[in-house]
Amino acid sequence: MTNQTQLTALQARRERIVLDHFADETRQDFDAVLGTFPHPHYELIPSGEVHDGNDDVRQYYAETRRAFPDQRHEIIQLRHADDSVIVEFWLLGTHRGPLKGIPPTGNAFRCRMNAFFIFEGDTLVCERVYFDTLTMLRQLLVGVPPEMVGALVQGLLGQPSATPKAEAAVA
Incomplete structure (x- = not known):
């Protein structure tokens, strides 16, 4: 999965957390996802949204899965940095419910994204996501x-x- 052949023990622990996080999101096991960090914190850079804490992040999950009940990921590449794991991935889903004023269109989308999973040691403290909103909107x-x-x-x-x-x- 990574572009490195030999991982340090810390990198391996971080990578396992991130891969579990992705798998749990796809399964919609949000208790397990929230368990990957002691204080869930998401930053969606294109929209400026910040979801901080269990309740706020659960609400974010509920809204996005209502809009895209089949939301899933396809990991393209995973890389390690000093304080983070960077994941390039495809986000896919079908617009089946309302999304911030947009009624469901039934259209599918596929959008290439980057997520920075920021760590303090081996503790996940933030998921920061970058994507092109226009790519998604054009499809929806x-x-x-x-x-x-x-x-x-x-x-x-x-x-x-x-x-x-x-x-x-x-x-």
């Missing part, structure tokens, strides 16, 4: 009437819509 919004796209994207970005008529059509 296929087939949505063009006049609704602006209002949906504004809702996703947490901005008030400039066209109340479009908002009413979504609700």
Whole structure:
């Protein structure tokens, strides 16, 4: 899985935590995922979202799995840095539930991402995720009437819509 042939004991422990974390997320065993760090902390860089603590992270899981009940990962590459494990992966899913104002489209997505699993020693303290929002949106919004796209994207970005008529059509 890694690009190195010989791992240190610390790197091997960190890698096991990260691989378990990914597997538990795919199985939707969120108790096990939360158990991979003493204080769960997610940072989603494209949206600026921070989910901190058990309750907040559980809510994040509930919302994203409601929107994408089949969400899963395909790991491309795993690398080690001094204080982290960096994972490049595909995130896949089908939009079956609401997502921040976007009604379910039934469209599937496949988005390449990077996650930095930040450690203090062998303790996971943060998962920081980077991805291209446009790649995902382009796939999710296929087939949505063009006049609704602006209002949906504004809702996703947490901005008030400039066209109340479009908002009413979504609700």
